[in-house]
Amino acid sequence: MGKDNETGKLEWRINVEDGTSERLDPPAGSGLSRRVAVWFKCLVMNRFVLGTVASMEKAWRIGAEEPxxxxxxxxxxxxxxxxxxxxxxxxxxxxxxxxxxxxxxxxxxxxxxxxxxxxxxxxxxxxxxxxxxxxxxxxxxxxxxxxxxxxxxxxxxxxxxxxxxxxxxxxxxxxxxxxxxxxxxxxxxxxxxxxxxxxxxxxxxxxxxxxxxxxxxxxxxxxxxxFCPIWAGVQLHHLLQRNLDKLADSLDGCVAEYFKEKEASTQNEDEDMNKKIKGFMCVLNSKGPEESMANFARWEPAHGSFNFRHPWKQYLKAGASMRRCAYCLENLTICINSETEVPDHLKNHLREACLKLSSASSKILKELANAMKSTTKSSSMDFLLFGMISAKQELQERLRTVPERIEKHEEGEVMEKEGGENRRSMHEVLPLATLVSLLLENTDRIQEIVRAVEELSNLAGFKTGSQRKSDTKPNNHH
Known part of the structure; x- marks a missing residue:
């Protein structure tokens, strides 16, 4: 709203896209009806412009995310x-x-x-x-x-x-x-x-x-x-690779979030952590796309590393084993969101062993993702499995020593539990016990994933790292 320089009367103007302003002439009638009509016109035009811009931005974002x-x-x-x-x-x-x-x-x-x-x-x-x-x-x-x-x-x-x-x-x-x-x-x-x-x-x-x-x-x-071929088999292969990465990130994020120190964190850090933790949800929702892609991949001719009789059904078995692992991670998030306060001395006693086991487990998942990405067999999988089993045994040993811990009394006196009896109520210990049991169960499910992916690599004829290097080595014979 502004003032006309010639008449000195108030006038209504609206900004348009080219940077100029358009004068809105009020219709004939009473002053109240003119103002209502002008306001209505301004509202309609603004909503139309904003809606058009928002639709264009959404369309552009969809194309940029998925070309x-x-x-x-x-x-x-x-x-x-x-x-x-x-x-x-x-x-x-x-x-x-x-x-x-x-x-x-x-x-x-x-x-x-x-x-x-x-x-x-x-x-x-x-x-x-x-x-x-x-x-x-x-x-x-x-x-x-x-x-x-x-x-x-x-x-x-x-x-x-x-x-x-x-x-x-x-x-x-x-x-x-x-x-x-x-x-x-x-x-x-x-x-x-x-x-x-x-x-x-x-x-x-x-x-x-x-x-x-x-x-x-x-x-x-x-x-x-x-013309820019889009293969269903390649999409399925990449989907399983991304799911392995998301499982690894989600596992690390869940355990790190549970044992993190109580300190202030920024909003962006919390959002990134929540996004990282919820990566397992993509794995849980991937059953339909996997079955659809595997069905369409059977119709495709041989291309790249995928021959005509490629074991597409084995991808479904590997995906099913990944979802069983994702169910464990879903229950881990329940432990994170539990309102029950676990005694600090118990969390400190198990923190290092739990973090070590989650790190060893996530390394296996990431190694499988890299093997899927390069279509090769992992040469370090046995070593990583040994590390995960060792970390699992270490956590089990830590669990056996929990009742024998020594507590410090409030006055500073050292008091040992008699007969190994746990003075803490089960309600306080239950979230931590659930998390530990889920981590131990998750190691078995990760081993199922390893077996499924190794069977896939054998059936598909994936090469070892040394074989791939020898294939790519230039020929020096003249």
Whole structure:
């Protein structure tokens, strides 16, 4: 709000994006109604501008955090642009019988974010279309031979095949790989068999539909493989590697947070520590993505270090063992957030042994993550396992000496517990005892992870560090 230099009256202005201000002329009417209208207009414009800016910032942040999403969007646009040529160019349009729109629809429904998912949908769509089209033509021929019973034959065949295909979608093993194909089979068979009752040139129509679907799937496969390829197998491999790192950081963070000294810390340090501790939650929520990526990875051709018969199922076993470890870490956070105060002398007695065991355990997880990253077998795993087992035994020895500790009385006198009886209530000791038992249990679960990852490296043919160095050594023979 400002004052007009010419009239000396108050006027309303609003700042716009280019840095200038816009004058708002109040509508005719009473002074109160004019002010209400001006305020309403200012509110609407400000909210629109702020909402637009916030949406643009959110979209930019999503693209910056995951560039693969931007790449996928560009690839979909390129595929649709190429397939639309069949619709724009008259010779190509007439060559597919005016059904070029089916190629565009195919690109929209089968192009996915990774190569495995795109392959899966393309193969399912082509095979299901061929099978359903052939059966539809066969049913149409049988119905034509039946004379007046043609509608009954068609209706009965639709009921039979549609019911069988729908039932197959409830079988877990079939649903995981061929659910999309079963749906396309039902759709195509129903269209071909029912439309054949009114269409004369059914075979020509089926050929045109198959050709347009083949064009659409071919363009999707070529673009997904040769333009910034995104492999489901590589995504799964990197997901397990990141989960191992998060488990290691979360384990270190949980134990360090429990035994830390009571001193003031900044808000940023607390936020970083909380984020580090809660890394195990990503592991707990990764079951669905792992199963989906493993399913799509089976459809992909050999690429990089992943051959055609790569042991993708073993990735699921390794992921399951990681989640069992993450459940232990989830219970550790409950100990951290417990409001029960544990006696300081007990925490001090077990602090060093617990920190040593968590450090040895996290080193194993980080070593496994590095081995996954370089697709090699770890050469120091036996040494790290020995260190973790030694730290576990040391913590168990510390637990045996807890009842024999000597307490200092408030007056400074030294008083030994008689008969090793624990004078502290169980309520005070329970959080610490729970944390120690979880750390000991976690070592067994980490050994399960080691066995799963080692089995994966053996089945996948990962090389040792020395073998990889010899492979990369330059050849000096002339």
């Amino acid at each position: 693969t999403k931007v790449v996928h969007c560009l690839k979909v646009g390129l595929a649709l642009s190429l397939v639309s040529i069949f619709y724009y160019m008259r010779p190509l349009y007439e060559g597919v019988g005016g059904n070029a729109m089916w190629a565009i629809m195919t690109v929209v429904v089968v192009f996915d974010s990774n190569i495995g998912a795109t392959f899966s949908k393309c193969i399912n769509r082509v095979v299901a279309t061929l099978l359903a089209g052939s059966l539809g033509i066969g049913v149409h021929w049988m119905a034509a031979q039946s004379g007046s019973g043609e509608p009954l034959v068609i209706a009965g065949s639709v009921f039979l095949f549609a019911s069988a295909a729908t039932y197959s979608r409830f079988v877990p093993s079939f649903k995981a790989r061929f659910d999309y194909g079963a749906m396309i089979f039902i759709l195509t068979f129903s269209l071909v068999s029912v439309s054949g009752y009114r269409v004369d040139k059914l075979i020509a129509l089926a050929q045109q539909r198959v050709s347009t679907i083949a064009i659409g799937t071919s363009i999707c496969i070529i673009i997904s493989m040769f």
